[in-house]
Amino acid sequence: MEETTRRGAFKLMGATLGAAAFARALAPITEWTDDLSMDELLQRHYKELTRSDMTAILGRLEAQTLAEYGAVVSIGDPRPIPDVQFGYALNLSACIGCRRCAEACHKENNHDRATGNSWIRVLEIDKGTVDLAFSTAAYEHNVPANGKYYMPVQCHQCDNAPCVKVCPVEATWKETDGIVVVDYNWCIGCRYCEAACPYHARRFNWTKPEVPAAEVNPDQAYLGNRIRPQGVIDKCHFCLHRTRKGKLPACLEACPTGSRVFGNLLDPTSEIRWVLENKRVYVLKEDLGTQPRFFYFFNA
Amino acid sequence: MRAPSFSHVQSYPAFLWRSVGVATDGGWPFYAWMTALTAVFLVGVNAWAHQMGGGMGTTGMSDHVSWGLYIANFAFTVGLAAGAVMMVIPAYVYKDSRMQDVVIIGEILAIAAIVMALAFVNVDIGRPDRIWHMMPPFGRFNWPVSMLTWDVVVLSGYLLINLHITGYLLYKRFLGQPPSKRWYLPFVFLSIVWAVSIHTVTAFLFSGLGGRPFWNTALLAPRFLVSAFVSGPAFIILAMQIIRRLGGVKFSMDPMWTLVRILRVTVLINLFLVLSEVFTEFYTGGSHTASAQYLYFGLHGQDALVPWIWTAVVFNLTGAVLLLANQSQRRLWLIDLACVLVFVGIWIEKGMGLVVPGFIPSTLHEIVEYVPNELEWRVVAGIWALGMMIFTLGIKIAIAVLTDRMHLDEAPLTPEEA
Structure with a gap:
């Protein structure tokens, strides 16, 4: 005992x-x-939020940005414009690989400064092939180099998007104007979408993004360029905080060669329609059946 | 003495309470083993806490190789769980009564392995605080489109089925009653189908991605299953000998030799499937071979996985030769050696050797290498320690019940009864 x-x-x-x-x-x-709040923990999916829920959330996020980054920002929730289907085309004959688009994206979209992240990756490819095996994104010389051409790659906003299919919690979906968005407050950070994307378009917030207060772009959107939380996925959203208000994407405005053409695919008078109807156009990895909204074309 | 009580309200808590008692009783080797496992587990917990505090950037993963050692171990442990079915099939489909006596070892392994698999997924996600987003009706479960939701369904289902079968059989034995077939046999047969499903779905998770040619092969699910039927039996063969020696329980060794015979076949089928994959990759050539090229020989001077995969090739081949060359039952140590070799071989082949090359080169053909860092190894060790703890305690309880050392009639009286 x-x-x-x-x-x-x-x-x-x-x-x-x-x-x-x-x-x-x-x-x-x-x-x-310590950074987590109960409101954030219990927040519902974007599509289940009422207007007043959203107003409260945007206020909370603005206050959070001020507290954590010392920046006064305005976060909106612009919705798709009816009868607009966005499309993007890029002229491979004109692009010189200067990477100003990637840099503009970095600043516009409040990317982590420490990693110099961007949603655009510019490939330098040997002339005479379209096989990406003969490309590199790690070139560090004057451009354009002899015997090379350049291909910026960003989210193709696929109509048959593998990333949307694989997400276990519907944290990413295609909006009615064709933009594939992420609810950064719903994503669980499993990175299945990052594995599924054939275009290396997605980025994960491996750490809490660092952006100095003076460099924070204050014009932000909930589904767009607001500073992302740690541990979630983000991606190019065709600058929806600009384009849904009639402006052009930041990468297009930064391009010195006019290689980029953006617009409404439903508007027969748009420049993008003219390009698609008159140029030699192709999409990347067409064989995968992803049906991109991002087109590449050559002059002539 | 009191009359045996048949009220489950009293006897089930008694069963659980006695299980806790049995699970925490033992000699000094048991305490040493459990203390060591607890220590390793705590090291893992601490590493994970650091990972959450500093962000996933504290691991070796990147946007180029966005899954690593965790998902590698996830794929392997799902296989380990599915491999347990190689005891269930002989026991119940072929009605091998001696296998029936020990089949619970396989079922307890399945439970431990599924817990590990779920833990490996959970340490891999960036926002575990949002895991409820997967749970209907509060969350938004993208079923049936996302294969990850299928995996959640089949893994948790398999865990519940095995918990039910082992729990029911042990509880009935504890009560001293014969188990009622309709309460466990349908579940046993369901578990066979379900075991195949867990590993099929886990393979589909990878093979369904068109953007990753290395994974996008119809051979992946068959390979996953066959390699599971190598790693599962290999583990159980070793575990049975240890249980027999240290558990103070004598059971027939025939089931172990049945598993050895199974292993002799599955190890060969696995090699054949690997060969088929390697042939198709290298004979065809072209850009789609880049990942296999990277894995086996290195690509543009980058070759971090080459030592891993050749270790796996050598281990699996040596294991196969040892198993096939030793048809007698005399030199058991050679069989044991073979089991260790193929277990490690499959762990590499289906883990790092499968997950990482899927990302190298990247979808834009960039070559960014991945090497798991110390933090990831600590987390992985912690989860394996947790799995081994669950397995050890499960086996301890099972032995106590099945040898009638833990029985309702001997239950200590509750204070009210005393």
């Missing part, structure tokens, strides 16, 4: 020690949990 009580006391001591050690081991997590 004494043996049993001793053993019981021994077990109890072990359990107490174990629990204490467990709590101690888990302690570093507070660095992350």
Whole structure:
């Protein structure tokens, strides 16, 4: 009997020690949990939010940006414009690979400064092939280089998007104007979409993004360029905070060669329609059946 | 003495309470083993807490290789769980009564392996606080389109089925009653189909992605299953010998030799499937071969996975030779060695050797390498320690019940009864 009580006391001591050690081991997590609020934790999916829910959320996010980044920003929730289907085309004969589009994207969309992240990746490809095996994104010389041509790649806003299909929680979907968006407050960070995307269009927030207050772009959108939380996916959204208000994407405005053509595919007088009807146009990896909204073309 | 009570309200808590008692009783080797596992588990918990605090950037993963050691171990442990079915089929389909006596080892392994698999997914996601987004009706479950939702369904289903079967059989034995067939046999047969489904779905998760040619092969699901039927039996063969030696319980070794015979076949089919894949990749050539080229020989001077995969090739080949060359039952140590080799070989082949090359080169043909860092290894070790703890405790309880050392009639009286 004494043996049993001793053993019981021994077990109890072990359990107490174990629990204490467990709590101690888990302690570093507070660095992350301290940033979490109950409102954020219980927030519902974008499509289930009422207008007043959204107003409250946008206010909370603005306050959070001020507190964490010291920047006064205005976060809106611009909706798709009826009878607009966005499309983008890029002239491979004109692009010189200067990467100003990638840089403009970096600033416009409040990307992490430490990593110099951008949603656009510019490939330098050997002339005479369209096989990306003969390309590199890591060129560091004057452009354009002899015997090379340049191909900026960003989200193709596919009509049959593999990323949307694979998302387990519907955190990413295609809007009625053709833009594939992410609810950064719903994404669980599994990165299945990043594995599924054939165009390397998605980026994960491996750390909490760093942006100095003075560099924060204050014109933000909930589904667009607001500063993303740690641990979620983001992607190019055709600058919906601009384009849904009649402006052009930042990457287009930054392009010095006029290689980029953006517009409404439903408007027969638009420049994008003229390009699609008159140029030699193709889409990247057409064989995968993703049906991109992003087209490449050559002069002549 | 009191009369045996048939009220489950009293006897089920007694069963659970006695299980806790049995699971925490043992000699010093048991306490040493459990203390060591707990220590490793806590190291893993601590590493994960650091990962959440600092962000996933504390791992070696990147936007180019966005899944790594965690998902590699996930794929492998799902296979380990499915591999347990190689005991269930002989036991119930072929009615091998000796296998029936020990089949619970496989079922407990399935439980431990599924818990590990679920843990590996959970440490891989950036926002575990939002896991409820997957749970209907509060969340938005993208079923049936997303294969990941299928995986959630089949993995949790498999866990529940195995918990039910083992729990029911042990509880009935604890009560001293014969189990009622209709309460477990349908579930046993369901578990066979379900075991195949968990690994098929896990393979589909990868093979359904058109943008990743290395994974986009119809051979992936068959390969996953066959390699599961290598790693599962290999683990159980070793575990059975250890249980027999340390568990103080004598059971027939025939089931173990049945597993060895199964292993002799599956190890060969696995090699054949790997060969088919390798032939198709390299004979065809072209850009789609780039990942296989990277894996086996390195690409443009980058070759981090080459030592891994050749270790797997050598281990799997040596294991196969040892298994086939030793048809007698005398040199058991050679069989054991073969089991260790093929277990590690499959862990590499289906883990790092499958997940990482899918990302290298990237979809834009960039070559960015991935090497798991120390933090990831600590988290992985922690989860394996957790799995081994669950397996050890499960086996301990099962032995106590099945040898009638833990029985309702011997249950200590509750204070009210005393």
